[in-house]
Amino acid sequence: MSRKDSQGVVFKALADDRRREILDLLKDGPKTTGELCGCFKRVDRCTxxxxxxxxxxxxxxxxxxxxxxxxxxxxxxxxxxxxxxxISQYARPSVELLTRLKRDLE
Structure with missing residues (x-):
């Protein structure tokens, strides 16, 4: 799978709020599937x-x-x-602007 295709799959995976919530739960460390299922009271294990x-x-x-x-x-x-x-290429102009502003204020 090409990089472009793999990023499309990532964007699709991130499109669902429950999947983003699962990723948030894993930020603090690994969890068993049972632990993750326990965090979703209104969703069955299969889902x-x-x-x-x-x-x-x-x-x-x-x-x-x-x-x-x-x-x-x-x-x-x-x-x-x-x-x-x-993201980084679009954030760069904002960071450069803040850097110039800080330098001008000093």
Whole structure:
């Protein structure tokens, strides 16, 4: 899969608010699938597993099995690649403006 295609998959995965919530839960560290399912009171386990499958397909979640547990780890590399390609170049003029403003005020 090309970089362009993989970023499309990442954008689609990030489009759902529940998937973004799962990624937020993984920011603090890996969680088992059971722990993640417990965080969604109104969503059944099957639905959470489907969301995890989409996130894993987009390489945003890395899964490691340990005995009966399925550990889910956040993979920030695809997010960094999107930042590098789409966000940083648009943020640069704002940062440069703030730097000039700070220098002028000093």
């Amino acid at each position: 959470v597993m489907q969301h995890l499958g989409v996130l894993e397909g987009a390489d945003l979640v890395i899964v490691k099995r340990s005995g009966r547990n399925r550990w889910n780890y956040l993979n920030v590399v695809p997010v960094q690649e999107i930042y590098d390609r789409w």
